[in-house]
Amino acid sequence: MEEDTGALPRKEDFSQWYNEVLWRAEIMDVRYPVKGLYVWYPHGFAIRKRVYGILRGLMDRDHAETLFPLLIPETEFMKEAAHIKGFEDEVYWVTHGGRNELDVPLALRPTSETAIYPMYSLWIRSHTDLPLKLYQIVNTFRYETKHTRPLIRLREITSFKEAHTVHATREEAAVQVETALGLYREFYDRLRVPVIISRRPDWDKFPGADYTMAVDTVMPDGKMLQIGTAHMLGDHFSRTYDITFEDANGERRYAYQTCYGISERSIAATISVHGDDRGLVLPPEVAPIAIVIVPIIVGKRREEVLSAAATVEKDLRNAGFTVKLDDRDMRPGAKYYHWEMRGVPLRVEIGPRDIDANTVVAVTRLGRKITLDRRGVVEGVISVLAEFGEELSQTARQAMADRIAVTDTLEETAEAVKRGVAVVHWCGSKECAEKIEAATDASILGSDIRSDLITVSAGPCIACGGNGTSTLVARTY
Numbered sequence: 001m002e003e004d005t006g007a008l009p010r011k012e013d014f015s016q017w018y019n020e021v022l023w024r025a026e027i028m029d030v031r032y033p034v035k036g037l038y039v040w041y042p043h044g045f046a047i048r049k050r051v052y053g054i055l056r057g058l059m060d061r062d063h064a065e066t067l068f069p070l071l072i073p074e075t076e077f078m079k080e081a082a083h084i085k086g087f088e089d090e091v092y093w094v095t096h097g098g099r100n101e102l103d104v105p106l107a108l109r110p111t112s113e114t115a116i117y118p119m120y121s122l123w124i125r126s127h128t129d130l131p132l133k134l135y136q137i138v139n140t141f142r143y144e145t146k147h148t149r150p151l152i153r154l155r156e157i158t159s160f161k162e163a164h165t166v167h168a169t170r171e172e173a174a175v176q177v178e179t180a181l182g183l184y185r186e187f188y189d190r191l192r193v194p195v196i197i198s199r200r201p202d203w204d205k206f207p208g209a210d211y212t213m214a215v216d217t218v219m220p221d222g223k224m225l226q227i228g229t230a231h232m233l234g235d236h237f238s239r240t241y242d243i244t245f246e247d248a249n250g251e252r253r254y255a256y257q258t259c260y261g262i263s264e265r266s267i268a269a270t271i272s273v274h275g276d277d278r279g280l281v282l283p284p285e286v287a288p289i290a291i292v293i294v295p296i297i298v299g300k301r302r303e304e305v306l307s308a309a310a311t312v313e314k315d316l317r318n319a320g321f322t323v324k325l326d327d328r329d330m331r332p333g334a335k336y337y338h339w340e341m342r343g344v345p346l347r348v349e350i351g352p353r354d355i356d357a358n359t360v361v362a363v364t365r366l367g368r369k370i371t372l373d374r375r376g377v378v379e380g381v382i383s384v385l386a387e388f389g390e391e392l393s394q395t396a397r398q399a400m401a402d403r404i405a406v407t408d409t410l411e412e413t414a415e416a417v418k419r420g421v422a423v424v425h426w427c428g429s430k431e432c433a434e435k436i437e438a439a440t441d442a443s444i445l446g447s448d449i450r451s452d453l454i455t456v457s458a459g460p461c462i463a464c465g466g467n468g469t470s471t472l473v474a475r476t477y
């Protein structure tokens, strides 16, 4: 890859910072000649592998992973009216095989309900087949007409985790939606990314769903990014795709369903929330390299320092860390710059003084310097990295808290959404929503808010004075 040249834009110029850090930290190459499609650099792919390793670990607790075809026949795709309406402008179609025109055009899956549910109809017969909880991690395709952005708004979503569950009752499906939200909260806790959960207004729900619960985070520019959704599908799709089961009394019943998805926006959020002016800052759990060892070579003790560094590298690797010993013939400062850009959480420096004192110096990516006893270096590193992870969580949580404002008037709200999310009382009516969105140049994100940073309350709608409940208003990606 191209070598580092010059400083990054400051993080407060977030848009430029984000674009530049993607290539300087070797995450994505955006030069692929199809709009909305991008290429994973190996370093970015290694981060993706760890992020989705965490997600798989959580999903595999009580889901089974599977894989459905990419191509969906028009006959199946066109069955669910609301679903089609929501996706008809976004679907890519395959119309030819070679020079032969296909008798049935095939959709590239924008999401997989219409690929999966005809098969669920064949598989599900009895209540003993329920609940069925499957997921897949695939690429999906959406002909996004808004501004595309790497990891954030793609035409090929390369890392689309979609879960599709089937239940005997609406109540059980509703519980599953809550379970999915708990799983997403746990996933984002592991990425040290703070989230706010809310229920999307009806006009923003998933096409064909009863309701949509969304997981959002505040980005450094104050805009909200939707980084996960969980949908209650009710029995809409089971009636369309004839997913029925025989209940305990032998009655044939329509099933109730949910689906919930996460994409590489999870990685966009991790990069954006934790990064700083020197580049990536990665939580230890997702860092391809957790520790870089930099030997401080002075004068004639070069060999001694290098061999001491190699021993520490061996000890840390045997303890299970991914460690890199950077023995390149470069100034230490240039090495620090290189690894800070790539978000390595911990640097361990070893020089002649450390050998004599039988210590090593640990420096976290956030600049905390700790001298560790050489003998206890593994235990020392374990606790420094644990504290580092906690520090990331707290810093990110505080940054989000600083961008949440409770506002009582349209004017205050219009101000607040310039730098973050406003919590207002809204009566739930469409006309008031339009008034609020027009006055603030922002969007109603949702009510039924779940966040320990926000106290939900009732109060006069800021547009009409009627009975309102706490609702999020913010600019969005």
Ligand SMILES: Nc1ncnc2c1ncn2[C@@H]1O[C@H](COS(=O)(=O)NC(=O)[C@@H](N)CS)[C@@H](O)[C@H]1O
Pocket (backbone or CB within 6 Å): 110, 111, 112, 113, 142, 144, 151, 152, 153, 154, 155, 157, 161, 162, 163, 206, 226, 227, 228, 229, 231, 259, 260, 261, 262, 263, 264, 265
């Ligand atoms: N164009 C896109 N690029 C990147 N991520 C996207 C894009 N569109 C949606 N997402 C992400 O994918 C998540 C799931 O997409 S969705 O449309 O809301 N839901 C579904 O497709 C359901 N079938 C859940 S599996 C969204 O919450 C959002 O975080």
Ligand SMILES: [Zn+2]
Pocket (backbone or CB within 6 Å): 426, 427, 428, 429, 432, 461, 462, 463, 464, 465, 466
């Ligand atoms: Zn109102």
